[in-house]
Every structure is written in structure tokens, then in C-alpha cells.
Amino acid sequence: MSKESIKKRVLDAIDARADEIIDVGETIWVKPELGFKEWKTAELAERKYGEMGWVYESKIGITGSKAYLKKRGRGPVIGVIGELDAIRVPDHPECDPITGAAHSCGHNAQMAAMLGAGFGLNDVMGELDGNVALLAVPAEEYLEIDYRNSLREKGKLEFFGGKQEFIRVGAMKDITMSLGSHTDSEITEKLSVGGSNNGFVGKMVHYIGLEAHAGGSPHKGINALNAAMLGLMGIHAQRETFRDEDNIRVHPIITKGGEIVNNVPADVRMESYVRGKTVEAIKDANAKVNRALKAGAMAVGAECEIDDHPGYMPYIKDAALDGVLKANAASLVGDEQIKIKGHSTGSTDLGDVSCIMPTTSIGMGGCTGRGHGRDYKIVDTQIAYVLPAKVMALTCVDLLYDKAKLAKKITKGFKPTIPPEDYTSFMQRLVA
Ligand SMILES: [Zn+2]
Incomplete structure (x- = not known):
């Protein structure tokens, strides 16, 4: 099958299940959970993996999970990342009244996009080399330090970020490169690419x-x-x-x-x-x-x-991988609807992932209000939930089509700033 017809099938599959993708985003929005306690959100993701017949591992980094779209694929494995956790904003009108958790950072949209990408790719995986793994990762927000420190003292974790724990326990070992997504309430365009973050x-x-x-x-x-x-x-x-x-x-x-x-x-x-x-x-x-x-x-x-x-490492997006993401974003919304980002003084543990493998992420609009604020909300479910699913799925097609040539080329051009096997000791030395 030609790459263009594979891509068309992917987009049709996502459109056919758009209601279900939106439902995932909205269901998680009303049940916000804080990092390393995202049990209900994890359960929802795992229920979807089960319904799709995907092989998966659970309880990685306490609440995280990883599902493979193919039983076994030879070649590069693209990790599509969604974050499970919310943030504590007790003044948010839709916060959990007991914990004060609210999805004021829009991670619910990432989970919708991650699963949506899987729905889109499910029927075309036979046409692609390598594999795609969906990674539902806990605790992107670095908070409740006392609580996480108590987990550390009990030996349940070492680092306070979920992706850091995924790296430490070896869950990223078979992943070749990573794609993520994040809502962006700063943009008036539909999508954003590029940029970097503080550590x-x-x-x-x-x-x-x-x-x-x-x-x-x-x-x-x-x-x-x-x-x-x-x-x-x-x-x-x-x-x-x-x-x-x-x-x-x-x-x-x-x-x-x-x-x-x-x-x-x-x-x-x-x-x-x-x-x-x-x-x-x-x-x-x-x-x-x-x-x-x-x-x-x-x-x-x-x-x-x-x-x-x-804490987290500075986030440096892989320019070649980001270029593929941008081209697919542009194919869906046009260049004028894509904001090219500069440096952000916020932080993410995608930074840690970006030190050991090619990594990038798509920013999506469809939300308003202040990030982490009481007025933050999703206003366009197509843009926030469905569109990033399409961008990430199409990017996976480009990467894995024709013997995964493009994924292999990007991997070859990537130089890790931390050797993956040294990650844990490198991070511990940072604060020694
Ligand atoms: Zn966030």
C-alpha cells in the first residue's frame, strides 16, 4: 500500500472513532488525579488497550503502562507518550473537592491523543516496520515533594517524575524515539511545534x-x-x-x-x-x-x-523528528495555523527523555485560560483531543514506512547527551 493510502486510512480510522477519543478526554477531565496516584486514569487506559487487543504492561513507575500495537515488530519502536496526572488547583471550579486536583495543565488531552493515535494506527501496523508503543506515564508535574520523598524512602521510586522512573526501571530501553503532546493555551493557532524548555x-x-x-x-x-x-x-x-x-x-x-x-x-x-x-x-x-x-x-x-x-533535564527537541511532526501538522491545518515556539522557562520530564533518544512533541490549542490556573479549560475538543492524535499517528507512518528508513536515519543522526545506561547515576550526581 502507498504511504498516502496508509495515511488516509489512519485519518479515516481516527475520524470514525472521534467521539470515543473525545469521551476519553472528557472522562479524564472530570476525574483528575495527582501524580503517582492516577489509578482511575490508568484503569481507563488499560481498559482501552484490552478492548483493542493490545499486549500491555501495567504498574510501571507505580501507575504507568505501556501497550504495543503489534505483538512483536522488528525494527525501531516509536513511543507515543500521554501523561496521566493532574495538578493541584483547589480554586478550579471543576477540581476534585477532596484532593483539589484539576486538569489545569490539560494532560487529559494527551491521554485522548495517545489512545487516538493508537486507534488510527491499529489497522495499518501490518504495512509498517518496527512497532508503536503507547506509554501512559504518571507524574509529569513535580509536586507533593514530601509525599514522593516518602515513596522514595520506602524504595518505591527514586526520581519524582514519571518519565524519569520509566527510564530508571528500563521501560524506555526498547523505545527508539518518543513523541508527546501538550495543550498550549498561549497560542491563537491550532498547533505549535519547535521550542525548548528549562530544566x-x-x-x-x-x-x-x-x-x-x-x-x-x-x-x-x-x-x-x-x-x-x-x-x-x-x-x-x-x-x-x-x-x-x-x-x-x-x-x-x-x-x-x-x-x-x-x-x-x-x-x-x-x-x-x-x-x-x-x-x-x-x-x-x-x-x-x-x-x-x-x-x-x-x-x-x-x-x-x-x-x-x-529535577528535570532541559528539553531539547530533536530537530529532524520535529521537522517530520511539523510537516504532518501542516498537512492537516496549513502553515498559518502552526506557531513556531521559542524557549519556555517551564519544565517537563520529556527533557530527560530527550537526553537519551530523539524526542519531540506537538502543542495543541483548543484550550483557554492560564496554564495551571483556575480558569483553564478545554474549549475545542477536536483541536485538543483529535487533531494531535492525527499528527502523531501520521508521523509514526512516515517514520516506519518503507523498512522504517526515516526512523533509522533520525536515530543515526542523534547523539545522546546522557548515555541511557548512565542515566540514574548522572541524575544523582547532579545534586550530590
Ligand atoms: Zn503539563
Whole structure:
């Protein structure tokens, strides 16, 4: 069969099941779950794999799964990634009233797109070499650090991002290259391509003071909240030293400010990210931030414990793979409906994937409001759910058609920035 007729069959199959794809997106939207707890979302994905007769593995990285469209394919395996998790936005009108989780980052759309790509490709896999694996990955949002740290202490995970855990446990070993998707409420066009993202280091900070009567004898105490405030001011004093080209972002929060109001605060906790465009820039900024945090403690005689964790690596899209994605996007919506993105100061664990294999992702419109905000919502289900399924499925056809020549060429031209087998030790060394 010609490549064009395969592509037509793929598009027809996706259109025929558009209602089901939209239903997946809408069902996940109303049941948002936080990272490493996405049990219902995982169950929905696995039910769909089962209905399609796809062989799959589950409980990878706690809630993740991986389904193969062919029983066994020789040659490159394209990983199509969907993220399972929501974010905590307790002010979102459609949040889960108990957990405060809401899909204010639109990951529900990714799950619809991932499964939709599978529906489109299912009947043409015999015409293609290699294989396609659908990867439903937990915990893209790096949050609830305390909870994830408790899982780490129990030996259930090592890293706080789902794709990082997929890499660590070997679930990416047989994947040759990866395609992802993400909603983009910043664009007026239908789709976006290109761009790059900051990486970061994650941080937990503990200021230890000494409690004493806040009114009667504050001179007997050590005020850990004052230490934390001086630490924050110290961080602000570093900002003029951050170079524009490094795109540093430091945004700490205080998660505990004291025990009781009539005691001098003796136990104050903070969390932060230190983000930047390159690993060198992140390390440099992180050293300054840690120095500032400790200075706050020194000023009042408190103690400061800093616990740094590997965050995500900077995301560098593979230019050749992104070119294939863009061409397919343009074939569906035209060049004028595609936004070419620049550098984003946000972060994603697709960055980690992009260090070990060719990786790219499509941005889709169809949503409005602020990303991670209470006003975020999906407004066009075709653009948010169905269109990215088509772009990713057509890209898989290009990659795997004719003995997977294009996939092999892209793989040959790719140089990993971290040898895949060294990934875990490389990440651990980042914060050592
Ligand atoms: Zn997101």
C-alpha cells in the first residue's frame, strides 16, 4: 500500500472513532488525579488497550503502562507518550473537592491523543516496520515533594517524575524515539511545534529554630521564620547576577511557617525549584540560592537543612523528528495555523527523555485560560483531543514506512547527551 493510502486510512480510522477519543478526554477531565496516584486514569487506559487487543504492561513507575500495537515488530519502536496526572488547583471550579486536583495543565488531552493515535494506527501496523508503543506515564508535574520523598524512602521510586522512573526501571530501553503532546493555551493557532524548555533542581528547605513564648520571652527563642525570610531576601539579592540567556527561575514557597502563634516559630519549611536553560546555569544558580538560604539561618543563629533532588533535564527537541511532526501538522491545518515556539522557562520530564533518544512533541490549542490556573479549560475538543492524535499517528507512518528508513536515519543522526545506561547515576550526581 502507498504511504498516502496508509495515511488516509489512519485519518479515516481516527475520524470514525472521534467521539470515543473525545469521551476519553472528557472522562479524564472530570476525574483528575495527582501524580503517582492516577489509578482511575490508568484503569481507563488499560481498559482501552484490552478492548483493542493490545499486549500491555501495567504498574510501571507505580501507575504507568505501556501497550504495543503489534505483538512483536522488528525494527525501531516509536513511543507515543500521554501523561496521566493532574495538578493541584483547589480554586478550579471543576477540581476534585477532596484532593483539589484539576486538569489545569490539560494532560487529559494527551491521554485522548495517545489512545487516538493508537486507534488510527491499529489497522495499518501490518504495512509498517518496527512497532508503536503507547506509554501512559504518571507524574509529569513535580509536586507533593514530601509525599514522593516518602515513596522514595520506602524504595518505591527514586526520581519524582514519571518519565524519569520509566527510564530508571528500563521501560524506555526498547523505545527508539518518543513523541508527546501538550495543550498550549498561549497560542491563537491550532498547533505549535519547535521550542525548548528549562530544566531544574528541586529543593526542600528546613529551618530549625528554638521555640519560646512569643510575647513573654522571645529573647530565649530562635526565630526560624525570620531566618527563612532573610533566606528569601538573600535569593532576591542574587537575581541581578542571573544572566538573561540562562533563563533562571527561582520560585520558593513556604509550606510551614510555624507551630502556634504565641510561640517563636522553630520549624519552618520551604520548597523551591531552581530552573535554567542549561545544566551549568542551573548548578551555578543553585549554589547561589543555597548560599543565600544558609545566610538567613546564620543571621539569627538558626539551622538550615537543604535537601536537593534531581529535577528535570532541559528539553531539547530533536530537530529532524520535529521537522517530520511539523510537516504532518501542516498537512492537516496549513502553515498559518502552526506557531513556531521559542524557549519556555517551564519544565517537563520529556527533557530527560530527550537526553537519551530523539524526542519531540506537538502543542495543541483548543484550550483557554492560564496554564495551571483556575480558569483553564478545554474549549475545542477536536483541536485538543483529535487533531494531535492525527499528527502523531501520521508521523509514526512516515517514520516506519518503507523498512522504517526515516526512523533509522533520525536515530543515526542523534547523539545522546546522557548515555541511557548512565542515566540514574548522572541524575544523582547532579545534586550530590
Ligand atoms: Zn503539563
